[in-house]
Amino acid sequence: MTGPMNPTKNTFSVAPLSRVLMIIEVVLPIALLVLGIYHGFLQALYRAGVIQSSSFMGLGYYQGLTLHGVVNAIVLTTFFGVALGNGIMQYYLRKPLIPWVHAASTGLMVGGTLIAAVPMLVGLADVLYTFYPPLRAHPAFYIGATLLVVGSWVAFFGWLPLLQRWIRENPGMPLPLAVLGMLITFLIWFLCTIPLAIEVLFMLIPWSLGWIDTINIPLARTLFWFFGHPLVYFWLLPAYVIYYVMLPKVAGGKLYSPYAARLAFLLFLVLSIPVGLHHQYTEPGFDRVWKALHALLTFGVAIPSFMTAFTVSASLEYAGVQRGGRGLFGWIGKLPWLDANRPLFAYSIAGLLIFVFGGITGLVNASYNMNQTIHNTGFISGHFHMTVGGPVFLIILGMSLELFSQLTGKPIRGRGWNVAVPYLWMLGLFIFSPAMMYGGLLGQPRRTNMGLSYLDPSSPHFRADWVPTALLTGIGAAIMTLAFVIYLGVWIATIAGAVRHSVGELSFPTAEYVHGDAPTTSVVARLRPWLVIALLLILVSYWVPLQQAFRASEGAAPYAPDNPVPLIQVEK
């Protein structure tokens, strides 16, 4: 069956149930983000020494830090990935989602989020979003997070029959680029959440319930980072889908070449997982050669990002020239930077500009021995706010509003304000991140309530040399928070507005190509060989490190974050 399709408007009507579910998938994380951003701002104030306390208005520093990480980096990104995937699969495959699968997926994700939220809000899960054992959270925290992930798997499984039917109906046609991008995003997600599931289901949950006394910490950490780095590509690739498929059209041009786009997505599939040890360079227990191999592969996964930088820039240049730009740089000024009717351009371009620096600083972190200077310092937080807090976050903001508008038929209101949001965010970030990174080079630790010690002049540990960067971080964060407040205003105005266009009609701007697509016989038109290489690389890069992690000499008993006495006394 082909879905309801209006050929004159090139739109796709979402079925009523899926429409409601998709609205929930978009609105719930944006609502939770209020809490996530609030504590992001507060954290900068604690770190600047403006707040010198262990909590503020009933919310602890590390409790808020847990909320900031879980809401912004897990809940928001997972919901958005699923919502965008639901939209893209329906729109480009021209098929409605399977209603019960869609309902089950959204139900699991919403239920899991609420279950995990309770222990975080009452302070029984102050373990941050990496939940490193042997600090222990309430079991509901781990169980809720598991349900959220399982819900996203269900969404992914629900797309596969649609995909199969599309392939049968369109023999010899390459997959639509957007569909390939989302498929690879969720293939990576599925592969990398398997080690996470092993850590959570077989180690953390039984241990937090008291069924087992101790667990192997090096193994838990290795399984976590097996998941933890591909996770960032799960955040990033939906933004890449929009950069490749929609941005060139929004800018008034065409995609430079779909061949490179396909190759980039496939390279991410191959290289985004066997790189997790670059988070563990400073840990004991792994031979250096494995750390070096993961460093090499991490450099490899930068290549598809370099290609993307070129292809997207070339597409934007083409657009600028089409709009009358002349000379070497004339096209830049012709792009629709401030066009209130094309907010997706502003959100995209601000994200891209930020990501130039996010990518380069990421290479610094990946650089094996260079990481000795910056590991776990503010440099890391400065870096990833220019990736997940840059292109990822801005694409999520811009596209969530767009999806909401299409699903409800309510036009975006406050459009001028809306276009200002990404640039204001970028301005704040370009103060916040360099200050955070420079502070990191001076030795400021990340994830630390510095207002209680290093930034408190009455403390014996006071560091006067850290004051300027810590204050600048606070100023940057204030500007970013202001941008988010304006964004919320746009949401409220939009929700309060009247229905003006047809309800539930998806319509995605889709770029044509400057150069032709790859022939179907080409290697980039196939998925299986790349998947096989991906699995082989995972095997080679993790076979020995996992064994080395296994041989930890003793298991660890659980601890509560506020008590140095273990929760269970273990005989040694």
Place this chain on the structure above:
Amino acid sequence: MDRLEKIVLVFSAGLLGIFFLALLAAARLQAIDVPPCLPPEVKPFSAGRVDTLPDGTRQLFYVARMWRFEPEIVEVPVGKPVDIFLSAGDVTHGFYLSWTNTNLMAIPGAVNAYTVKIEKPGIYPIICHEYCGSAHQNMVAYILAK
């Protein structure tokens, strides 16, 4: 694939290759490396101490606990290599010796190690840079280089 895209692909891979060789060169020639893997016979220890080898090399054995390092204050000679060994007594901790490349994780169940040579006399704070519970921000020790 378009010719320009091929050039970009080769150029970026080549650039990254050069970077990677530079990192390996620094590891080999300047001995700036990541922590090694100690043999499995080296078991975690539960008390901090300072040893001096017959050749005069200082060996510092640190235990990181909620929320202090043991030993808390240590004197080391300037310009001489100092071996650092690190165990975690309860949860995961961080160990960052300010203004040096000594940046380690203290992981329950394993022993970490690094060798540092401090070139300038002074007070060097060791900062716990991994969240380890509610008083994490107070977890500091000091090395006095004389």
